Amino acid sequence: MGLIRLFRKKSPWLLHFDTGSCNGCSIEVVAALTPRYDIERFGMLAKGTPRHADILVVTGPITKQCLPRLIRIYEQMPEPKAVVAIGSCPASGSVFHDCYNVVWPLDKHIPVIAYVPGCPPKPEAIIDGLVKALARLK
Amino acid sequence: MMKANEVAEVIKEYVDEIKIENVRRVFATTDEERCRAAMLALKQRDVQHLSTISGVDRGDAITVVYHLDCRPALLSLKLNLPKSTPKVQTITDIFPGAILYERDLMEMLGVKVEGHPDPRRLFLADDWPAGVYPLRKEAKK
Numbered sequence A: 001m002g003l004i005r006l007f008r009k010k011s012p013w014l015l016h017f018d019t020g021s022c023n024g025c026s027i028e029v030v031a032a033l034t035p036r037y038d039i040e041r042f043g044m045l046a047k048g049t050p051r052h053a054d055i056l057v058v059t060g061p062i063t064k065q066c067l068p069r070l071i072r073i074y075e076q077m078p079e080p081k082a083v084v085a086i087g088s089c090p091a092s093g094s095v096f097h098d099c100y101n102v103v104w105p106l107d108k109h110i111p112v113i114a115y116v117p118g119c120p121p122k123p124e125a126i127i128d129g130l131v132k133a134l135a136r137l138k
Numbered sequence B: 001m002m003k004a005n006e007v008a009e010v011i012k013e014y015v016d017e018i019k020i021e022n023v024r025r026v027f028a029t030t031d032e033e034r035c036r037a038a039m040l041a042l043k044q045r046d047v048q049h050l051s052t053i054s055g056v057d058r059g060d061a062i063t064v065v066y067h068l069d070c071r072p073a074l075l076s077l078k079l080n081l082p083k084s085t086p087k088v089q090t091i092t093d094i095f096p097g098a099i100l101y102e103r104d105l106m107e108m109l110g111v112k113v114e115g116h117p118d119p120r121r122l123f124l125a126d127d128w129p130a131g132v133y134p135l136r137k138e139a140k141k
Helices: A001-006 A025-030 A068-077 A123-135 B004-016 B033-045 B099-110
Strands: A014-018 A053-060 A083-084 A115-116 B017-022 B025-030 B049-057 B061-069 B074-082 B087-089 B112-114
Touching: A014 A025, A014 A068, A025 A053, A025 A083, A025 A123, A025 B017, A053 A068, A053 A123, A083 A123, A115 A123, A123 B074, B004 B017, B004 B025, B004 B033, B025 B033, B033 B061, B033 B074, B033 B087, B049 B099, B074 B087
Parallel strands: A014 A053, A053 A083, A083 A115, B025 B074, B087 B112
Antiparallel strands: B017 B025, B049 B061, B061 B074
16 A cells, blocks of 8 residues: 555646636636646646546635535545645635625535635645645645 | 717606716616616617616615616616515517526516516526525625
8 A cells, every 4th residue: 555655646636626716716726737837747737537636626715506516526536635725715705705605615515635825826826735735645 | 879868868758867977878767667668769779789787775675777788878777676576577578688687687686577588597506595685685694
């Protein structure tokens, strides 16, 4: 098991899930994936399915409509897994604070390893959060 | 192609008060009976674009505002409704683009739109309780 975990840490694949965000954070997440920031030096790649992913990257204030889908996607991910919340929205609601249709904070629903604050956070900050999540993925 | 004073001329018999802000901006207040007639009169004069319909909860009443682009003038046609039984006639037969705005009005403010061809919900979550209208003053998170 030790060997598998060791090599798994070299390829922490990402799944980006947008829970009703304004797309600002989503764009910064995509920017972090570009060669300019070169997130692949940590072996991180964006994946299209939760079954191949190790880190769930969540943006947005979690709408009521989205929550069951988010939990379902989280449950579909194989262990070991980590959740990183990007932006102010999953932590505090940000501009959607008092909206009738949002159910932030994210850690009320699924366990979160790192919050990356910012509206939106810089790609450098996102990478920092992801690397911190990586250390906890052991 | 109508300026503010021409718009006021077309709708003057269907509205109670007209306020001309400038050559491109008109506000008017109408009532349930004459609302559709005002729209039809504007349609006769080649107004084709309903920009949006907005709704305001004013505490004791609900105001529905039809924003019509008369090029270059912009008309905001207000309609005051009682809070207890807010209902309007559909205008989808005059301006087909109103279909989504009226669905929005129904679910967010609980305004009953009579004769709407597709009165389903538009934005709210699937498990949202019936009879709770999030944009009303009394709605709580």
